Amino acid sequence: MNEIPEVIRTIPLQYYLFFSSTLFVIGIIGVLTRRNAIIIFMCIELMLNAVNLLLTAFSAYRSDANGQVFVFFIMAVAAAEVCVGLAIIVMIYRNLRSTDINILSNLKW
Amino acid sequence: MTGSLFYFLTFLTLFAALGVVFSKNPVYSVLFLILTFFSLSGHYILLNAQFVAAVNIIVYAGAIMVLFLFVIMFLNLNMDTEQAQKKSVLTKVAGAISGGLLLVIMIAVLKDAEVGSYDPENFDSQIGLVENLGHLLFTKYLLPFELASVLFLVAMVGAVMLGKKETQQRHF
Numbered sequence: 061m062n063e064i065p066e067v068i069r070t071i072p073l074q075y076y077l078f079f080s081s082t083l084f085v086i087g088i089i090g091v092l093t094r095r096n097a098i099i100i101f102m103c104i105e106l107m108l109n110a111v112n113l114l115l116t117a118f119s120a121y122r123s124d125a126n127g128q129v130f131v132f133f134i135m136a137v138a139a140a141e142v143c144v145g146l147a148i149i150v151m152i153y154r155n156l157r158s159t160d161i162n163i164l165s166n167l168k169w
Numbered sequence: 170m171t172g173s174l175f176y177f178l179t180f181l182t183l184f185a186a187l188g189v190v191f192s193k194n195p196v197y198s199v200l201f202l203i204l205t206f207f208s209l210s211g212h213y214i215l216l217n218a219q220f221v222a223a224v225n226i227i228v229y230a231g232a233i234m235v236l237f238l239f240v241i242m243f244l245n246l247n248m249d250t251e252q253a254q255k256k257s258v259l260t261k262v263a264g265a266i267s268g269g270l271l272l273v274i275m276i277a278v279l280k281d282a283e284v285g286s287y288d289p290e291n292f293d294s295q296i297g298l299v300e301n302l303g304h305l306l307f308t309k310y311l312l313p314f315e316l317a318s319v320l321f322l323v324a325m326v327g328a329v330m331l332g333k334k335e336t337q338q339r340h341f
Contacts, residue, residue: 062292062293062294062295063294064287064289064292064294065171065215065216065217065294066170066171066172067171067172067174067175067215067216068216068217068287069287070171070172070175071172071175072286073284073285073286074279074280074282074284075175075179077279077282077284078276078279079179079182079183081272081275081276081279082183082272083182083183083186085268085269085271085272085275086183086186086187086189086190086268087186087190088268088271089190089264089265089268089269090189090190092260092263092264092265092267092268093190093260093261093264093265094190095257096195098195098198098237098240098241099189099190099195099198101237102189102198102199102202102237103189103190105202105229105233106186106189106202106205109205109206109209109229112209112221112225113209113212113213116212116213116216116218116221116297117216119218119296119297120216120217120218120296120297121285121286121287122285122287122288123287123288123291123292123293123294123296124296125296125297125301125302125305126305128218128220128221128296128297128302129302129305129306129309129310131221132220132221132224132302132306133310133313133317135224135225135228135229136228136317136320136321137317137320138228138229138233139228139232139233139321139324140320140321140323140324141324142233142236142237143236143324143325143327143328144324144327144328144331146236146237146240146328147327147328147329147331147332148331149240149244150240150243150244150331150332151331151332153244159244
């Protein structure tokens, strides 16, 4: 019943660190290079998921359930954020007929 | 067996994440993002975190992705809308270089970090199950759990207010 999962016995915790860092950096590169607001939003979701995976991995390796509760709350906040953010993108499209963030430069000095 | 499954899921996740960033068509980006979420759920199942895996599929692959796809269909963005601009290539190269440098630094730091490992005596493989996490959510984390419902109410009201048509606005 209480046997240790095989992935925890065979895979070191550092592999999860490397994997999450790579996923996070892919999200950062997407935010920096893409100009479409919806794609930037998806890349933010990628970064949130990299953090979720790392929290779950540490929680599973340390047998500490608090980390997985935090993953649950991160998912709840991400859902609320996507809901409001997509409404903002729809409003931007309504006014500008585009979701390209280069057009949204009115506040640039 | 499990080790090769771990590597397979890792490469699948990274491939799909790169697909999200480099697809020209936003619909393909969303489909790659769904693949990323499913392979991450596979990782959660490997770690015996079944509650997180189920919630990941329900919330991300179920709700958030439907929202994304719906907005993309709604705005008719299923073609490449990013015009080639003169600063575009420079921005892309600068973004890729700074992201890559961050990855190099993070891996160089984490390579020698003391993260420890599992404790074979006190290990509890049941912590990721619904029973344990539900107990924790409704005792220790009851206040944040209830505040999350207030957050959802605020987000719902905000989305309805933002999405409502106003009389002075241009319609499409």
